[in-house]
Amino acid sequence: MRRSLDLAMVREVLTHASYVMDQLLRGFVVVVCLLAAFQSFATIASLPYVENLKMGSVITFIGMLAYVTFQMTSLVEELGRGEAMLYLAHGLTKRCYLASWILILCVVPIVVFVLSIVVPIAIIAPSLLNNVEIPTLIAYTVLHLATFSSILFLLALSKRRGLVVALGMAMTFLLPIALSLATYYFTSLAPILGIVCPYYYYLTYETSSKLRICPSPPSIGLASLVLTMILIYACFVKVKKLDV
């Protein structure tokens, strides 16, 4: 009984996610093409060093964060104008509704971004895949994207489009600058910022000796993971109480 219930929920989530994905497809195809082109170029340009690849992927990573922010506004608008009601009226539960958006704006971008790193390397320089730096790089980007989108999800559920865009853009473009400044002037602040941007923290930690007195990237990554789990749990609690 429980299993069939879970399978039914998975089916609902996938059904709705694929429908929404169809609507967002145009923008998504552009993002995937740009990612593929950029990452291939970055891979070729950085050979044979992984260090350069890490820096090169920052640009595509920022692009992905901006894309997630932009698409998050689709969720806010859908909730704001009441379109969500239509889907809920046909048996989709609020939790499945949220889960389908998490799939679209968190899981899919993560998978696409990871593939955009791995596939060009596998084609252009397969030997680099054995380098331990690559899984580390992937792990931090995955954590960063998950934390980023879970923060935005919580804001999106309050139906405040302006806040989602402002905070999304700030976390995309200003946070790296803030982290660099914190590294030099308010070092104790850097790990706190690092929790919401573990990938930036990892890169900064690798390049700046000032952060050596701060917690290591794995500790920050763990804190980030806990924060993400709390935020996603909060999203599911909030969506259950949401007035649509």
Next chain:
Amino acid sequence: MIEFVDVYKVYKGGVVALQGASFTVPSGTLACLLGPNGAGKTTTMKLIMGFLRPSSGTVKVWGLEPWIYEKEVRSRIGFLPERPIYPSNVRVYTFLKHLANLRRVPVSDVHRVSKLVGIEHLLDREIKTLSRGYVQRVGIAQALLGDPELLLLDEPTANLDPRARREILELVKVLHRDLGVTIIISSHIIPELQEVARYAIFIDRGKVLDHGSLEELARKYVANAIYVIESSRPRDLAIELLKKDYVRGIYVHDDRVEVHVDMDRVNDLEEYIKELAGRGMVKSYSFRTAYLGEIYEKIVGSSHG
């Protein structure tokens, strides 16, 4: 079927949408939820759907609380939202097919409901290219997917031109007559509801002023009852009826005679109509509900004063 017991709904910010609302809607009726803008009609609809949780009180639909048993309740309800909130860039067919998938009904149902509401030739069009009347039909089509037992239509004729309004109301009547669905329509346009409704819930500023079948409400608030009699000899029939002292007025329209009678003499009139039917003067007759507007005025008047 639907039961509200002392329901309060207070939104964030302290806006009180419902204040101690209590009413019932029996199964099989075509009921209207009548009240001015901001009376709490949409909130009532959303509470029935389980989209909102009552701040206090109990809402039950088929004995289940919709907020808790959201899936069980919603799977048996078709809902037309107040505003046209459909995704504009999606084709009608894609949209309806997705909702059919969510509801777990076969895709063939999309064709059935499209035909029923007269949009089968528009399935390949994007929703944004449709007129408001047709968008509303798409809304009704989605509400009919899966043969719901209860239809909730929130302001189904809002923002439509007179022709589209008439078409939608005709459609509602046909759905009730042919499919036997229980329907609740919310509106503030009394003449429209007069045409279709047989049961009414009067709501104003979050309070349910009264509810019941129009016959009951008419007996309670209105002096005269109205009968519509179909006859092959309407003028002769009118002359016969005028002889009775309890008849307050007679209007002849083609082959129909509209008779206004004292509410407490309804039974006498019915007896007499049966007698006239035996003499071949009456083809059929029906108790026409009193004018909804009149009942509304009386109810609002008594609540205000």
